[in-house]
Amino acid sequence: MATEHAANGPSPGDYIVHHLTHFNSSGQKQTEIIAGVVNYDTLFYSVTLGVLAVFLLWLAARKATSGVPGRFQSSVEILVEMVADQAKGIIHSAESRRFVAPLALTVFVWIFLMNAMDLLPVDLLPTIWQTATHDSHAFMRVVPTADLSATLGMSVGVLLLCLYYNIKIKGLSGWAHELFTAPFGAHPLLWPVNFAMQIIEFLSKTLSHGMRLFGNMYAGELVFMLIALMGGAWAMSTTGILLAIGHVVAGTIWAIFHILIILLQAFIFMMLTLVYIGQAHESH
Amino acid sequence: MNLNATLYLQLLVFFILALFTMKFVWPPIVKALDERAKKIADGLAAADKAKSDLALAEKRVVEEMRKARESAGDVRASAERQSSQLVDEARAEAARIIAQAREAAQAEAGVAAQRAKEALCDQVAQLAVAGAEKILRREINTQVHAELLANLKQELQ
DSSP, rough: OOOHHTTTTTOOHHHHHHOOOBBTTTTSOOOOOOOOOBBBBHHHOOOOOOOOHHHHHHHHHHTTOOSOOOHHHHHHHHHHHHHHHHHHHHHOOHHHHHHHHHHHHHHHHHHHHHHHHHGGGTTHHHHHHHHHHTTTTTTOOOEEESSHHHHHHHHHHHHHHHHHHHHHHHHHHHHHHHHHHTTTTTTTTGHHHHHHHHHHHHHHHHHHHHHHHHHHHHHHHHHHHHHHHHHHHGGSTTTHHHHHHHHHHHHHHHHHHOOOOHHHHHHHHHHHHHHHHHHHOOOO | BBBTHHHHHHHHHHHHHHHIIIIIHHHHHHHHHHHHHHHHHHHHHHHHHHHHHHHHHHHHHHHHHHHHHHHHHHHHHHHHHHHHHHHHHHHHHHHHHHHHHHHHHHHHHHHHHHHHHHHHHHHHHHHHHHHHHHHHHHOOHHHHHHHHHHHHHHHOO
């Protein structure tokens, strides 16, 4: 799109803003911080990639045998083994692991795939979408994890699981007791302080969990856009060829670096999911 | 950076995917992994057992070989003993037969000599009678002189 628009020249700001606007149910840019609209693009890509993720895992699971595994089965098994080991080290209840370990595996593969959308050229899917809808201003964002609603949606899911396991493991009264007596002590004067600390802890865990992934992916996407902008501007200046070279060099470096980030962030999200749910199993 | 209802839907998708994985992905893979681990463990145990069995069998082979060699030696010794005994017996038998034969031959020879001697005595007696007849020119009455002749024959013997 950058090159497309270079002739009539949208300002770089316009280009970025356009790229950072979701295709949502209201049909226009969401201006409020919180609104009741739904981002179709985020949902489409996250559901598609989620289905792809579990489909790939299912393919391996369907043919899983205890005989000599093929390469695909081996690679899935390595993933499963890795997640199972981590889960075993963090969550000591085998019964909880029956759900939490598969959850962690799903989260890891799913988030990795969603993050990997960042590696596609920033204009590729939006341009196809704009061509298909005959609307050169149609909005489309392709990285679901660069949408705060998506990442917070998942971290709230983890929060709900934490609450569930807190009640399940410690019982309602046990958990309530812990809410008021940990971390500072059982003295009645400390109850409000303890409770406030616990609430803050839950809030901050959930927020940081979602925001960390979102921030990394959002920033990564933004850098890709700036790099694309650099390439898109080469026709408009006399030193343009340098900008094109810069695009190639910077784009390559950033994309290679980003491979690390997308994997790392997926792994961190998975590990924090396990850690938070594991904490829900432990009494203070 | 704004929030909207996508959050709820994403939350829902999150749980649906996790449940799917829990139901259809995780159990078969973990089962296969556990089974393979067990297979490998069994295989290693079997290999160890086979190795120790082999060592035992080799030890037993050596033992059997030793025993076989010993009993072969015994058999050979007893065979030698038996054969030498047979030879000795045969030799003794042969000596006995020879001695018997010699005895028989000697007895026979003695009888023959006796008989020859008697014949010779008869002839000597007749020769002596014939010589005496010629000398005396007269016939000797054999009945009268029979006693005399018998005495002569007795003396010759």
